[in-house]
Amino acid sequence: MDASGAESRNLDLNQEFGVQSRESLPSTPGKTFVNLPLSLDPERIVDVAVEAARQGDETLAGVLDQISAAVYLTDADGVVTHFNRACADFAGRQPEARQDRWCVTWRLYTDDGVFLPHELCPMAVAIREGRKVRGVRATAERPDGTRVDFLPHPTPIFDVEGQLTGAVNLLVDVRDARYHDYLRSQSARCRRLASSVGDVRTADILHAMASDYEEQARQAERPN
Template identity: 45%
Template structure:
């Protein structure tokens, strides 16, 4: 008894060919009928032809596969239209089944695309195998059409993902190199501390990208994550307001590092350096999806005038924003720094 379930496609078509030959050697028509009943039960599209290529049998799975009802006597294949994987039309008299019959040999390791009458297409692998009588003469062929559409789609997704990972890794390295160039310090220890902080901000946003499958990151989440170390238990020290805005990866990375620098400076010299200090952050989108982010400090050391020396952190923020064609304005008010960051294309 044939066992056609749980086998590889190659082993299954071999069993089918052997079973077909065995059914023809027996005098009872019951044997051939039972064999065809078995083929009807299989989920794979299977059909047979005579030695000239005329279809002599097809199972129910062929109807679902082809999207139509084939006819006994049609030539070569049950499908409506055929194409090569590159989209080139494939005439039926040049299809794998035709080759198997004309050259009297099995055809393996080829792929094709079948188009149904409704326009939908299926990627598949055919397994055309000649059938011979007890004397070895060609009497026909059997073909099994294995739908590999899901596999091909998975391969395409994998290729896109690989390309995306390559793009993201190159972009991440470029951002890290830019941060390295922008990081200045008077001592090696200070350089290490500053650069490690910026890398940490970059790592935080990378985790957000991973959670969203690299579609971007939510601005509110970026702000909350970066300012979490400075927040008070009652939530009064830092106020965050803004719509749910998703940022594309490049902009999200840059804003994360810029917020890190602003928070670091505020913790050293501004509102976050005192328990009484307060920070308000808000954002909005304007025409053509431009993003404007507002940073306002109060309650920290009194500011008498703008700093005469441009610190390393300020230079880093300015450099990061310029790379995205953005702008930044600062107002050194007595109660604290008020800063506005504007980006021409802000929403993913």
């Protein structure tokens, strides 16, 4: 494949997976930047935040400001260290670095409406148990009394020696149309891939993945 063909293929992949090329990001001599997702792809956003955190505070601050969904980080004790502007809009309050612990929200409730103390929230579980927490839906209450249903994505961060250094959490408002679009696009992508593979077992797996994305979309779009 010649250079123009390779470039075209890279552009196709960027469009397929919703990722900017490094050339489209800010360029500053001596600094490293990470690829930013164009769509609301939760796992890619989390990966971007983790990578930025490992590169240092300056890179992390620049990356967080470019993510339009609520993202925050804590240290290994669950104390909030960094957050982006979207966190204040999401929580209805200004988070306090080095003061807030476990979460940036004012109050939390389970999907069933039961009050959930911050020390028992998904982020606290992720840090204490050293594992990602997924598939949990919760409700955040703002100081003005309004509530928002969301999907947290708490993810521990480990250093090269495997020691827990902190965690990142992405709070996805289930009403966000970008998230619905992401789920639907992933479902369509799985169906498309399933129709192009010759192996029946692989096709079945892809169809099952598509069905899972579709169910997630239905759950996200359901009325409060």
